[in-house]
Amino acid sequence: MKFNNVTPDSYIVEKKMPTSQNGPKKEAKVVVLQSVGYPFLCNLVESPKIEIVNKELFELYAREQWEGYEVCEGSFLFDQKLLPDYAFKIIKAHPNNSKITENTSIFLMENEENEEIKKIETNVKMDDVIGQERAKTKCKIIMKYLQEPEKFKEWAPRNVLFYGQPGTGKTMLAKSLSNELKVPLFLIKATRLIGEHVGDGARQIHELFEAASQSSPSVIFIDEMDAIGLDRKYQSLRGDVSEVVNALLTEMDGIDQNYGVVTIGATNNPHLLDFAIRSRFEEEIEFEIPNKDQRQSMLENYIKTMPVEMKVDVKRLANVSKGMSGRDIKERLLKTALHKAISEDTDSVTWDHVEYALNLYKNEKNEPKHMFA
Secondary structure (H helix, E strand, O other), X not given: OOXXXXXXXXXXXXXXXXXXXXXXXXXXXXXXXXXXXXXXXXXXXXXXXXXXXXXXXXXXXXXXXXXXOEEOOOOEEEXXXXXXXXXXXXXXXXXXXXXXXXXXXXXXXXXXXOOOOOEOOOOOOHHHOOOOHHHHHHHHHHHHHHHOHHHHHHHOOOEEEEEEOOOOOHHHHHHHHHHHHOOOEEEEEHHHHOOOOOOHHHHHHHHHHHHHHHOOOEEEEEEOHHHOOEOHHHOOOXXXXXXXXXHHHHHHHOOOOOOOEEEEEEEOOHHHEOHHHHHHOOEEEEEOOOOHHHHHHHHHHHHHOOOOEEOOOHHHHHHHOOOOOXXXXXXXXXXXXXXXXXXXXXXXXXXXXXXXXXXXXHHHHOOOOOOOO
């Protein structure tokens, strides 16, 4: 197998052959590829647009030429047949450092999905999420299930809905769950699962759950759930609503058993969800705006990492930030104040900078007046 030329020589010697005596014994269950292109530009060769017309044929084609090859995330596979030397990056290999066999499922991600469908790697831990105790309790149950799925059987946690205002920690908690368990996390914005043509959305939903099942134990986190679980009374707004909802219902019902897979949906607008979709969630957990003590804890944690000293009373800051989400506190309050201080070439963030950030935040929150005068 070929690798990019920035790989150390010792690594190339060890990995360049399809198989080796000291190679991994594990069988790759699933490999997710991203088309990259040729190693260099040439006026005589135009980089083609790769589109999979038949998924089964692509898997047969890929397995036939790469069977026995060792795969690790971040490395490359090169086509040797139809497009010689065309590179595919290995976005995900489960398990990592394994070997492609005749049973390996191989997926090619469409370019528009590359940023969304991937294994998330993060250092976030559950203790880093301040507040949201009910959600953290549910995550502990999910952790126990994914550690021993055979123990739960029909009593397994399967589908959970996180809802609440933006920036309250829904995505952060899902990342911490995956990180602590060391299991694959399929973190996807639902808008990426809606295709350009009727049928695309349903197909992508089925492929998502199939990939998660192949990688089990795993977690699927679908953000902006209302984009694909939209109430079917809005069918006239988007023609494929019913089709997408039915595909999602099929997967959430577990007609095809997704053993060892937990689905977490997140939305800011639970009232927009189709009733049938909402009924499939065993529990709906609200993510609340932090209270004063929680805001103070967040502020203390954030201030520790700031590159400029903050000469502001944290308790006072916790009082004036009432109603802000965790994201607002970091991005709209602290970051704006910090950037203001840096722009003035000062060596610390003062209350004047905080007031500047607060005024900007309040002005943006208020509706414009006399808009139609």
